[in-house]
Amino acid sequence: MNRVEIYRGWCKQCGICIAFCPHQVLEADDSGYPVVRNPEKCTGCLLCEMRCPDFAIVVNKDEESREETGSPAGK
Amino acid sequence: MREAEHLVHKYLRSSKRFPHIWCSGCGIGIFMQALVRVIDQSEYSKDDIVLISGIGCSGRLPVYVDFNTLHTTHGRALTFATGIKLANPRLKVITVMGDGDAVAIGGNHFIHAARRNVEIASFILNNNVYGMTGGQSSPTTPHGAITASAPYGNIEPDFDICRLAEAAGAVLVARSTVYHTRLLERLIGMALKKKGFSVLEVVSQCTTYTGRFLQLNSPVEMLKWQKDNAITVEKAKQLSDTELEGKIVIGVLVNRERPNYHEQYQSLLGKKSKV
Numbered sequence: 295m296n297r298v299e300i301y302r303g304w305c306k307q308c309g310i311c312i313a314f315c316p317h318q319v320l321e322a323d324d325s326g327y328p329v330v331r332n333p334e335k336c337t338g339c340l341l342c343e344m345r346c347p348d349f350a351i352v353v354n355k356d357e358e359s360r361e362e363t364g365s366p367a368g369k
Numbered sequence: 370m371r372e373a374e375h376l377v378h379k380y381l382r383s384s385k386r387f388p389h390i391w392c393s394g395c396g397i398g399i400f401m402q403a404l405v406r407v408i409d410q411s412e413y414s415k416d417d418i419v420l421i422s423g424i425g426c427s428g429r430l431p432v433y434v435d436f437n438t439l440h441t442t443h444g445r446a447l448t449f450a451t452g453i454k455l456a457n458p459r460l461k462v463i464t465v466m467g468d469g470d471a472v473a474i475g476g477n478h479f480i481h482a483a484r485r486n487v488e489i490a491s492f493i494l495n496n497n498v499y500g501m502t503g504g505q506s507s508p509t510t511p512h513g514a515i516t517a518s519a520p521y522g523n524i525e526p527d528f529d530i531c532r533l534a535e536a537a538g539a540v541l542v543a544r545s546t547v548y549h550t551r552l553l554e555r556l557i558g559m560a561l562k563k564k565g566f567s568v569l570e571v572v573s574q575c576t577t578y579t580g581r582f583l584q585l586n587s588p589v590e591m592l593k594w595q596k597d598n599a600i601t602v603e604k605a606k607q608l609s610d611t612e613l614e615g616k617i618v619i620g621v622l623v624n625r626e627r628p629n630y631h632e633q634y635q636s637l638l639g640k641k642s643k644v
């Protein structure tokens with residue numbers, strides 16, 4: 295399973311990762327920080343990571359899903 | 370929790386403080402990440418790259434990344450870039466400018482760098498406003514928009530940066546938004562490969578000023594606005610000018626070949642030494 299990690303120290307709670315995740319993997323906590331609610335739904339598309347203006351979210355893809363999508367940035 | 374290992378982290382200057390200074394949801398960080406990703410996948414090492422900026426929010430970008438970097442005076446990124454490319458053609462010269470930096474105070478340098486066709490990949494982060502100084506109108510602020518310097522609406526028409534670049538002679542002219550990150554990466558890659566003056570307009574969001582003036586009250590609403598208003602070059606060809614009003618045409622607008630300045634300069638030096 296892909297593992298989504300959030301680096302809270304750098305996050306500015308803009309909400310972009312939560313709003314544009316195609317599979318609603320993330321949710322906002324009471325302070326507006328993203329938290330991983332549905333990790334099993336993550337397809338490893340990396341859109342949250344690529345659109346994070348603060349480099350505060352990382353998707354660690356497992357080997358199988360990396361081969362499926364063939365994303366050049368999935369290393 | 371284990372500390373995140375982000376691709377961008379490898380390219381950041383560890384001496385700088387993070388989080389960076391840009392506002393919550395600012396598009397500059399999204400562009401910076403895309404640029405670093407493309408360079409990471411390319412043949413260029415950190416030492417091959419020279420990243421140059423002028424003044425403004427975008428001017429902070431070279432401060433954070435560990436390439437050869439210059440933070441120059443307002444509007445003068447392209448003049449420094451031209452000098453560097455002529456002095457050492459081996460280097461990959463990149464400029465990052467804002468809309469005010471590139472087409473207002475630096476407008477003259479912009480058109481002449483394009484006319485000369487110096488090999489520079491120039492990225493213009495267009496947020497339609499002077500963000501750093503408090504939200505004044507810039508040359509790309511839309512007509513009628515409310516800004517700090519135009520409280521009753523902007524009475525000036527706005528520049529189309531891409532048309533300006535095309536008319537001035539740029540060999541690659543393209544546009545993307547920061548929402549369209551995959552397209553953004555593809556176009557950054559094309560601009561880096563082009564052996565001449567390339568211009569990529571990156572439609573970005575100033576969440577602090579433009580957002581407030583347009584009554585788009587969050588970074589998410591501003592990205593949705595980019596998503597809803599963007600239209601590809603191919604689709605745009607089938608629409609009239611009236612239908613295209615308010616749309617953001619994204620993709621490659623111009624891709625042509627022309628002799629570039631520094632190669633002609635080098636061959637001139639070769640001829641002169643034979644005389």
